[in-house]
Amino acid sequence: xxxxxxxxxxxxxxxxxxxxxxxxxxxxxxxxxxxxxxxxxxxxxxxxxxxxxxxxxxxxxxxxxxxxxxxxxxxxxxxxxxxxxxxxxxxxxxxxxxxxxxxxxxxxxxxxxxxxxxxxxxxxxxxxxxxxxxxxxxxxxxxxxxxxxxxxxxxxxxxxxxxxxxxxxxxxxxxxxxxxxxxxxxxxxxxxxxxxxxxxxxxxxxxxxxxxxxxxxxxxxxxxxxxxxxxxxxxxxxxxxxxxxxxxxxxxxxxxxxxxxxxxxxxxxxxxxxxxxxxxxxxxxxxxxxxxxxxxxxxxxxxxxxxxxxxxxxxxxxxxxxxxxxxxxxxxxxxxxxxxxxxxxxxxxxxxxxxxxxxxxxxxxxxxxxxxxxxxxxxxxxxxxxxxxxxxxxxxxxxxxxxxxxxxxxxxxxxxxxxxxxxxxxxxxxxxxxxxxxxxxxxxxxxxxxxxxxx
Amino acid sequence: xxxxxxxxxxxxxxxxxxxxxxxxxxxxxxxxxxxxxxxxxxxxxxxxxxxxxxxxxxxxxxxxxxxxxxxxxxxxxxxxxxxxxxxxxxxxxxxxxxxxxxxxxxxxxxxxxxxxxxxxxxxxxxxxxxxxxxxxxxxxxxxxxxxxxxxxxxxxxxxxxxxxxxxxxxxxxxxxxxxxxxxxxxxxxxxxxxx
Ligand code: SF4
Numbered sequence: 001x002x003x004x005x006x007x008x009x010x011x012x013x014x015x016x017x018x019x020x021x022x023x024x025x026x027x028x029x030x031x032x033x034x035x036x037x038x039x040x041x042x043x044x045x046x047x048x049x050x051x052x053x054x055x056x057x058x059x060x061x062x063x064x065x066x067x068x069x070x071x072x073x074x075x076x077x078x079x080x081x082x083x084x085x086x087x088x089x090x091x092x093x094x095x096x097x098x099x100x101x102x103x104x105x106x107x108x109x110x111x112x113x114x115x116x117x118x119x120x121x122x123x124x125x126x127x128x129x130x131x132x133x134x135x136x137x138x139x140x141x142x143x144x145x146x147x148x149x150x151x152x153x154x155x156x157x158x159x160x161x162x163x164x165x166x167x168x169x170x171x172x173x174x175x176x177x178x179x180x181x182x183x184x185x186x187x188x189x190x191x192x193x194x195x196x197x198x199x200x201x202x203x204x205x206x207x208x209x210x211x212x213x214x215x216x217x218x219x220x221x222x223x224x225x226x227x228x229x230x231x232x233x234x235x236x237x238x239x240x241x242x243x244x245x246x247x248x249x250x251x252x253x254x255x256x257x258x259x260x261x262x263x264x265x266x267x268x269x270x271x272x273x274x275x276x277x278x279x280x281x282x283x284x285x286x287x288x289x290x291x292x293x294x295x296x297x298x299x300x301x302x303x304x305x306x307x308x309x310x311x312x313x314x315x316x317x318x319x320x321x322x323x324x325x326x327x328x329x330x331x332x333x334x335x336x337x338x339x340x341x342x343x344x345x346x347x348x349x350x351x352x353x354x355x356x357x358x359x360x361x362x363x364x365x366x367x368x369x370x371x372x373x374x375x376x377x378x379x380x381x382x383x384x385x386x387x388x389x390x391x392x393x394x395x396x397x398x399x400x401x402x403x404x405x406x407x408x409x410x411x412x413x414x415x416x417x418x419x420x421x422x423x424x425x426x427x428x429x430x431x432x433x434x435x436x437x438x439x440x441x442x443x444x445x446x447x448x449x450x451x452x453x454x455x
Numbered sequence: 456x457x458x459x460x461x462x463x464x465x466x467x468x469x470x471x472x473x474x475x476x477x478x479x480x481x482x483x484x485x486x487x488x489x490x491x492x493x494x495x496x497x498x499x500x501x502x503x504x505x506x507x508x509x510x511x512x513x514x515x516x517x518x519x520x521x522x523x524x525x526x527x528x529x530x531x532x533x534x535x536x537x538x539x540x541x542x543x544x545x546x547x548x549x550x551x552x553x554x555x556x557x558x559x560x561x562x563x564x565x566x567x568x569x570x571x572x573x574x575x576x577x578x579x580x581x582x583x584x585x586x587x588x589x590x591x592x593x594x595x596x597x598x599x600x601x602x603x604x605x606x607x608x609x610x611x612x613x614x615x616x617x618x619x620x621x622x623x624x625x626x627x628x629x630x631x632x633x634x635x636x637x638x639x640x641x642x643x644x645x646x647x648x649x650x
Contacts, residue, residue, distance in 0.1 A: 026631050041566075043483050053477035060474045063467035070459075076612070082459035134637060135628035151628065158630045178632040186638060193638070194547040210612040220584050220624040220639025227580040228547035238462065243476065245611045249603035250479065252619075253566070263497055263567035264602070264621045267584075267639070273615030275580055276544065286462045294469030 002326040005348040005387050010320030023155065024318040030151075031312040033261025034362065040263075041253070050250045052366035055303035058241055059293060065208040065241045066284070072211025073282060076273045083285045086116035092283050093118060093200065093233055094125060100231055100279075102198045106189075108215070108222035109133040110202030111149050111306060112235045112285060114328035115341075118200075129200065130192045132221040134185050141168045147322030149329055150259050150308040155321050189221070199225030203236035203282075204305070205251060209244045212272035213282070216255065216265040223269055233281040234271065238289050239302040251305060254364035258307035292340045297375045301336040303365040310359035310369055316352050325349060332359040336372045339380065347385035350376035479603065490565040490598045491647070498568035501622035502635050503643045510650040514592060517646075518557060526554035531578055532592050539578050547581060556586040563598040563645075564605050564619070570645065571609050573617035580616050584624075589640040591620065595649045 004012070014020045038044045058065055070080050083089035089112075097105065107113065107129045119129055119140075131140045135152035139145065141164050146152030153161070158176040165171040171184045201222045205214040213234055215222045226232045242251065248268075256262040274280035293299050311317045311331035322330040327338045327346060335349035350373045359369040380386065444452075456464075487493040495505050508514045511533070518530055531539060542550075558577060560570035570591050574580060583589055599605055611617055624639030635641060 030631070042485055046480075046483050050477045050479060053474075057474050057476045060471050062470050063463050066463060066466060076615075082457070082462055084458045084461060088458060132638065133628070134626045138628065151631070153628050154631075156630075158632075161629050178629040179634050181629055182626060182634040182637065186636065189638060190551070194551050196547075207611070212612055218624065219626050219637035221637070223580075223584045223618070224638050227584065238466065246479070246603075246606045248611075249601070249606040253602050260627075262501065262621075264564075264569050264619065266501075266621050266624055267618055268569070268621075269616070269618040270611045271616055272612040275574075275615060284462070286458075286465070290462060290465035290469055293466060293471075296471070299469075299471065 002345055004324075004326070006320065006324050006326070006352040007348065007387065009324035009326065010316075010352070013321040013324055014319060019157070020319055020321075022157070023321060026154065027312045027318045030260060031309070031362070034258055034309055034312065035261075037257035037261040037263065041257075047250055047254055048364055048366050051254055051305075051364055052303065054242060054247050054250060055365050056300070058243060059239070059299060059302055062238065062241065062293065065243060066238060069206055069208040069211060069241055070284075072209070074211070076211045077280065078211065078274070079279065079281045081281060081283045083283055083287070085287050086285075087121075089113075089116045089235065089283055089285045089287070090118050090121040093235075094122060094127070096231065096233060096281060097122070097127060097198065100198060102231065104192070104195050105198040105200065106130045106132045106192050106196045106221075106225040106229070107200040108202065108217060108225055109136055109152070110200065110235050111329055112202060112237055113200065114146065115287065116235075116285070130189070132189050132192065132219075132225060133217070134182060134219060134221075137185060137189065138164060141165075145323065145328070147330065148308060148311060149306050149331075150311075155323065193221075193224040193228050196225055196229040198231040198233065199229040200233045200235065201226055203234050203240050204255070205242050205248060206236055206240045206282075207243075207245050207248070208241055210272060212270055213240075214248060214252075214268060214270050216252075216268050218262075218266045220267055223267055226269075226271070227275070230277065231279045231281070232271075232274070233283065235283045235285065237285050237287070239304070255305055255307055258309040258362065258364040288341045292337070295340070297379075298336060298340065298372055300367055301333060301340075301369075301372060303367055304333050304337075305365055307364055309362040309364065313358045313362050315354060315356065315358070320352065325352065332369045332373065333367070336367075336369065336376060339376055343380065343383060344385050347380045348387035350374075350380060351387055481603065484601050484603055485566065487565050487600055490600055491595050493565040494563050494568060494598050495647075497566065498622065498645060501568050502625060503568060503622040503645060505645045505647055508646055508648040510648055514646050514648055523555075527552050528555045528557075529553060529582065529586075530557040531576070531582075532557050532559055542579050542582070545579055545581075547585060550579070550581055550585050553582070553586040555588045555590065556582050557590045557592060557646075558583060560591040560593040560620075560645075561597065562605060562608055563593050564600075564602055565598055566601045567621055569602075569605075569619040569621035571605060571617060571619050573609075574614035577616075583618070583620060584639045586640055588642045588644070589620075589623070590644045590646055592646045592648070595647050 138153045147155040162176045203213045338346035357370045562571045623643040624637040626637040
């Protein structure tokens with residue numbers, strides 16, 4: 001599944017300098033739009049506090065809320081399924097498709113189905129699902145994975161999209177106009193919507209009190225599919241619950257502002273009962289979430305509402321691209337969630353961070369993201385899962401840090417080296433030098449300065 | 456043990472000590488001196504249009520005068536239930552060529568330009584999404600300040616489906632260039648009446 005660790009994949013990504021700069025700047029621009037939107041509300045920090053408090057409460061009472069939610073959803077005529085893991089999730093959906101003898105199906109964005117590799121599972125059974133979110137359709141045609149949970153095709157330029165559409169949708173060669181390309185996708189996908197027999201969607205929020213769920217999109221694709229098809233399957237992780245509908249008042253104010261700087265997504269659709277003649281299914285998935293709930297240091301990562309603000313602000317994400325994280329959910333939060341799913345395969349991810357804390361500052365539900373990344377590193381090292389790129393340096397560092405005299409000597413040597421022989425540090429064995437010039441070294445260390453100057 | 460019971464049990468075992476829900480203090484929420492003006496400003500910013508009417512009669516006149524040019528247009532405003540019955544269970548194939556739909560919104564939100572409507576107002580869940588152009592009719596009196604206020608005024612499960620609509624459908628998935636008209640309507644116009 002994983003071809004490369006984050007560090008190597010990132011190295012490949014930044015080889016195209018112009019594109020890396022574009023990626024970096026574009027996401028930073030999205031981050032700035034988020035700031036403007038946040039600053040427009042005097043109660044922003046208060047909203048984050050409430051959101052965090054509501055999610056903390058929900059997690060502390062999750063089993064009861066899950067039971068209540070199911071009870072109410074059943075009363076609403078929704079068919080509820082439970083899946084321990086990705087395989088069971090995929091099997092449940094496959095079973096519904098088989099029973100309905102379904103051939104034509106559409107899917108709107110759902111990171112959970114990406115996490116479970118639903119498309120690949122169904123493809124192996126000879127079943128094709130059409131992704132309908134524009135960005136997801138683009139990457140699906142290119143046989144790629146989304147590189148960002150909100151902006152799935154952010155790693156691509158319009159020329160790439162134009163080439164892909166020329167190949168698959170027969171658009172004019174070399175016409176790179178986003179308006180034209182979007183219109184072509186609209187026409188292409190309309191036929192799939194109108195003919196859809198089954199629609200799969202994600203879930204942004206599930207309301208325990210009313211037994212319904214909310215799906216947010218800008219494009220209207222989740223609604224087009226769900227209302228056209230005779231079968232609607234919505235997939236959710238157990239952490240999507242909120243106690244009451246009134247709590248949506250807090251979360252819907254935060255979600256789009258944090259994600260793209262919009263005051264709200266175009267559509268915030270509340271599904272409670274199937275329409276006459278329709279089947280509505282809900283698949284509730286654990287896939288490691290209940291285990292994460294038991295890890296005191298990491299449980300509050302389950303508060304995440306998948307806004308991707310932490311991606312857009314992350315200096316590592318912006319300059320390494322989503323694919324270098326080799327998981328469905330990339331970015332800082334993905335680096336906390338994925339080691340829980342597979343510690344060994346994702347041991348490199350908590351190291352893909354500068355621990356600058358910018359993620360924690362923007363997170364609308366106040367997850368202490370950078371602190372959890374730091375804690376994962378401790379756990380991973382203890383368990384012996386250290387990414388290869390960190391191994392040599394870390395072993396040396398452990399030795400140096402454990403011996404104060406060695407530490408002082410090493411510092412002195414470092415300063416001397418930087419001054420008289422910068423090539424010793426600025427060489428290809430030192431990963432820090434790869435994209436950087438080493439700084440000018442001070443004449444003396446703080447310690448030396450302090451000893452000389454203290455009275 | 457069933458997956459359901461295993462999940463519920465693991466969750467019960469692993470959930471931390473119960474914490475309290477926060478108290479949502481409405482006094483700390485933003486207040487707009489003129490919510491209607493705020494609504495209009497945000498709506499235009501997110502790609503929507505707005506036309507003001509003195510009263511509902513004016514809207515009715517305007518709709519009946521509108522040049523339909525042989526297009527497939529559906530108006531639900533002040534229509535007899537019976538006349539809309541054929542559309543209730545119409546399929547996507549039958550509605551695929553809808554050009555314009557007029558629907559009544561129940562409530563507007565000043566902070567984000569969103570309008571709530573539920574299944575009863577939609578007649579058919581597909582209508583607000585499948586039409587090329589959407590017109591939402593709204594009473595200016597029904598504009599509240601924020602989403603927190605909105606949820607005090609609606610019951611989300613009163614009908615089987617309801618949605619907040621904020622502007623026309625849009626996407627920025629190609630190089631972050633905003634394009635209006637993704638899969639839903641290419642335009643959204645609010646007919647706001649003040650009586
Ligand atoms: S961790 Fe916070 S900032 Fe990151 S996606 Fe989740 S909610 Fe958004």
